[in-house]
Amino acid sequence: MLTPAEELGLGGMYLAGRVRRALHAIPEPEMLGLLQRVEREAAARHLVYLRDGKTETIRVMACPVTALPEQRSYIHFVTLTIQNALKRLPELYFQDFAVRDVLRILPEEEEWLWKCWGPSHRDHNPIFGRLDAVCDFTSPMWKDSLRFVEPNLSGIGGLHLTPTCERIIADVVLPALHERDPDLVLEVGQDIRELLMHEAQDHLEAVGRKARNVCFVEPKYAGSGPDEQEALARYFHNHYGLKVMHADPAELTLRGGEVYYEGGVVDLAYRDYPVSDLIDLGRSGVDVEPMRTLFRQNRVISSIAAELDQKSCWEVLTDPQLTQKYYSADERQVFRRHILWTRLVSDRATTLPDGATGPLLDYVRRERETLVLKPNRSFGGQGVLIGPLLNAAEWEAAVERALADAERWVVQQLASIPVSLFPVAGPDGSVHTEPFHVVLGFAPSKYGLAILGRASQKQVVNGALRGGMCAILIGRAPGRLYGPGGLPET
Numbered sequence: 001m002l003t004p005a006e007e008l009g010l011g012g013m014y015l016a017g018r019v020r021r022a023l024h025a026i027p028e029p030e031m032l033g034l035l036q037r038v039e040r041e042a043a044a045r046h047l048v049y050l051r052d053g054k055t056e057t058i059r060v061m062a063c064p065v066t067a068l069p070e071q072r073s074y075i076h077f078v079t080l081t082i083q084n085a086l087k088r089l090p091e092l093y094f095q096d097f098a099v100r101d102v103l104r105i106l107p108e109e110e111e112w113l114w115k116c117w118g119p120s121h122r123d124h125n126p127i128f129g130r131l132d133a134v135c136d137f138t139s140p141m142w143k144d145s146l147r148f149v150e151p152n153l154s155g156i157g158g159l160h161l162t163p164t165c166e167r168i169i170a171d172v173v174l175p176a177l178h179e180r181d182p183d184l185v186l187e188v189g190q191d192i193r194e195l196l197m198h199e200a201q202d203h204l205e206a207v208g209r210k211a212r213n214v215c216f217v218e219p220k221y222a223g224s225g226p227d228e229q230e231a232l233a234r235y236f237h238n239h240y241g242l243k244v245m246h247a248d249p250a251e252l253t254l255r256g257g258e259v260y261y262e263g264g265v266v267d268l269a270y271r272d273y274p275v276s277d278l279i280d281l282g283r284s285g286v287d288v289e290p291m292r293t294l295f296r297q298n299r300v301i302s303s304i305a306a307e308l309d310q311k312s313c314w315e316v317l318t319d320p321q322l323t324q325k326y327y328s329a330d331e332r333q334v335f336r337r338h339i340l341w342t343r344l345v346s347d348r349a350t351t352l353p354d355g356a357t358g359p360l361l362d363y364v365r366r367e368r369e370t371l372v373l374k375p376n377r378s379f380g381g382q383g384v385l386i387g388p389l390l391n392a393a394e395w396e397a398a399v400e401r402a403l404a405d406a407e408r409w410v411v412q413q414l415a416s417i418p419v420s421l422f423p424v425a426g427p428d429g430s431v432h433t434e435p436f437h438v439v440l441g442f443a444p445s446k447y448g449l450a451i452l453g454r455a456s457q458k459q460v461v462n463g464a465l466r467g468g469m470c471a472i473l474i475g476r477a478p479g480r481l482y483g484p485g486g487l488p489e490t
Contacts, residue, residue, distance in 0.1 A: 002140075008070055009140040011477030015066045016138045019475075022180040023063055023173075023423065031062075031423060031431045034176060038062050041168045046231050047161055047469070058161065059468030061422040061455050064169050064186060065438060066475050067137045072189070072449055075146065079131050079444035081334045085317060085327060086151055087125045089308045090117050092316070092326055099322065102315050102344060103308045104408070108279045116295040116304040124206040126301045128199050128270075129153035129309075130441040130452065133338075136418040147415045148339045149439070151313050152379070154306035155218070155272030158441060158452040160228035160235070161469060163191045165453075169471040186473040192443050192450035193235055199445055200268055200301060207298055209267040213243045217291070218272035220248035229272070249273060249281060252290035259290040259299075266290075269300045275307050310377045311410045314342035320351055342412040344376065345402040353413060361399070364411050368395045376408045387414060422455065422470070438470060 002010070026034070043057045050056075090113065092099040105113070130152045136145040166188040177184055200214055214236065216229045233244040247261045259266040273291070282288045295304045316322050317335045324332070341353045343360055350360045364371060368387040375383040385398050402409035421433040434457070441452035453470035 005143050006140040008068060008477075009138065009142040012066070012068055012071060012142060013138040013140075015068065015475050015477050018181060018184060019064065019066055019177065019186070020421075022177040022184060025180040026176055028431050030176070032425055032429060034173060035062055035423065035425045035431065037172050038168060041172060042165075045164050045168065047164055047168075058165075060165050060168055061436065061468055061470040062169070062173055063420070063422050064173065064471045064473040065137070065420060065453050066186065066473055067451070068477060069474055071135075071137055071142065072451070072474060074143065075135070075442060075451075076444055076449040078146065078334055078338055079442045079449060080446070081331055082131060082148065082151075082317070082339070083127060083129060083444055085331055085335075086129075086153060086309075086313060087127050087305060088326070089313065089316065090121070090305045092322075093308060096322075096325075099316055102312050102319075103310065105307065106276070106279075109275050109307055112275045112279075112292065112295070113304055113307055116292065118296070118298070120207065120298040121303055121305065124203060124298065125305055126199060126203045126298075126303050127153055127306060128156070128196055128301050128443070128445065129306070130156040130158065130443045132439060132441050134415045134417050134439055144337070145416070145418070146338050147413075148314070149412075149415055150311050150374075151309055152441070153309035154274065154302040156441070156443065157228070158443075159192055159196060160231045162450060162452045163188070163193060165469045166471040166473065169473070174473075184475070186475045189472055189474055190448040190450050192452075193232065195443060195445045195447050195450055196270070196301075197236060197240060198447045200270065203301060204268055209299070211265065211267045212240075213245065213265055213267045215245040215247050215252075215261055215266040215269045216272070217247055217249055217252070217269050219277070220246065220251075249278060249288060249291050250286045254287075254290040254293055257293070259294055266294065267299065269294050271300055271302070275304070311342060311374055311412070312344050312376050312408070314339050314412070315344060315410070318342060318351075320355075340413045340415055342410050345373070345399065345409045345411050347403070360411075361403075364399055365396065368392065370414050372412050372414050373398055373402055374410050374412060375405075376410050420455070420470070436468070436470075440472070 038060050042060045047058045047060065048055045049058055089103065093103055131148055132150050132152060133146060133148045136142055139145050170188050174186060204212065216233055218229050229246050233246045236242050236244045243264065245261045245264060245266065251261060253260045278288045278291055294300050317339050318341050323335060343350055347361055349357055352358050352363050371387045373385040387395060390398065417437045417439060419435045420438050422436055423431055424434050425431055436455040436457055439454050443450040451472040453472045455468045455470045
């Protein structure tokens with residue numbers, strides 16, 4: 001007898017196989033045309049990454065990755081559980097020196113946290129983040145394959161990219177699949193922009209702001225990273241009638257306790273700007289008091305709580321000594337099953353993945369094949385070192401560098417990254433399939449779950465490292481997978 005979870009996994013495998021059979025039935029000349037059209041649409045719909053001031057169109061994989069509604073529902077539950085646990089970190093940071101050591105931030109950042117956190121944040125703590133993870137929707141053990149790699153609690157990439165990627169595949173590829181399999185039904189997922197806007201509207205109401213002026217705050221003139229904010233501002237203005245602003249922190253002003261941009265009051269800010277960068281701006285002579293005021297008045301998404309966002313958050317949620325003090329049995333079960341064991345690299349004893357307590361460095365040196373080293377507070381896949389790709393001497397040198405680095409590193413269990421086959425066009429115009437690693441980003445809210453898909457032929461999968469995007473579409477498996485005749489035929 002199959003468990004319900006196993007049957008779901010087999011349903012996911014059946015759905016993915018059905019999509020691939022329909023895709024492979026498309027003649028090569030038509031498939032080449034689809035690939036070229038997807039590329040053109042990506043450029044036309046502003047799916048771009050800025051790199052040193054130059055615009056690069058992001059690659060969109062033509063084959064959708066599929067998931068079942070029941071799988072999405074379970075992941076929604078898990079991600080909300082984890083995100084709500086992360087929202088509590090400021091309170092734990094203030095009261096527990098052990099937590100404060102794991103989540104150590106610079107004195108200047110800590111000053112912002114102390115001065116900007118208040119009773120309003122305890123009641124209404126707006127975090128709109130993305131939890132990066134791996135999951136194999138086609139495995140009978142798909143629940144066990146769901147493992148979270150790291151949190152991203154503020155200024156997440158993909159707000160414009162994700163729904164645009166999904167829409168391109170729905171418009172260009174799905175009609176061709178339906179021609180080969182008319183009964184195949186796939187739908188785009190929940191729009192991450194809608195989830196963010198629901199959160200913004202709720203928070204405006206919670207803090208008593210009747211006006212609806214939302215400002216997207218980012219390093220507006222940086223010239224690097226996903227180029228999304230202007231497209232988002234247009235979307236929210238067109239769909240919600242909001243007055244949407246797009247500002248650099250240096251362009252904000254403060255008068256009489258209110259923050260302004262170009263003469264308009266800022267009721268709520270969505271920020272793609274960490275406090276550490278605001279501190280640097282302040283040192284250069286920029287007045288950052290407007291942003292500090294917005295934080296203190298609890299008018300920023302994500303709130304000041306997101307300043308504790310670092311990879312070592314997972315140590316707090318995987319250390320039994322801490323989780324037993326602060327989290328429920330149900331929460332601990334989610335953490336144990338789905339969060340990768342993670343520890344700050346230092347010379348100490350700690351709880352190891354098997355539950356025993358032992359010397360951390362001995363374990364790290366011994367278990368190179370099962371571990372990865374990461375800078376604790378970097379992003380974009382920078383500096384990640386995968387144990388099995390290094391020899392023993394290289395790993396030992398990397399461990400020594402991590403120990404000596406004042407910025408601190410973490411060691412983490414190596415996740416098994418699912419691999420999918422995607423059609424690609426060769427230089428001669430031929431079409432063939434190639435394997436790509438697929439990593440997911442889950443953006444949960446009480447209103448639903450949006451899923452970002454990224455694909456790369458490198459094991460470190462990130463847009464900053466020239467990875468591509470893949471659409472995660474939702475479909476249904478047959479009501480009964482197994483009977484006397486086994487899997488049904490399409």
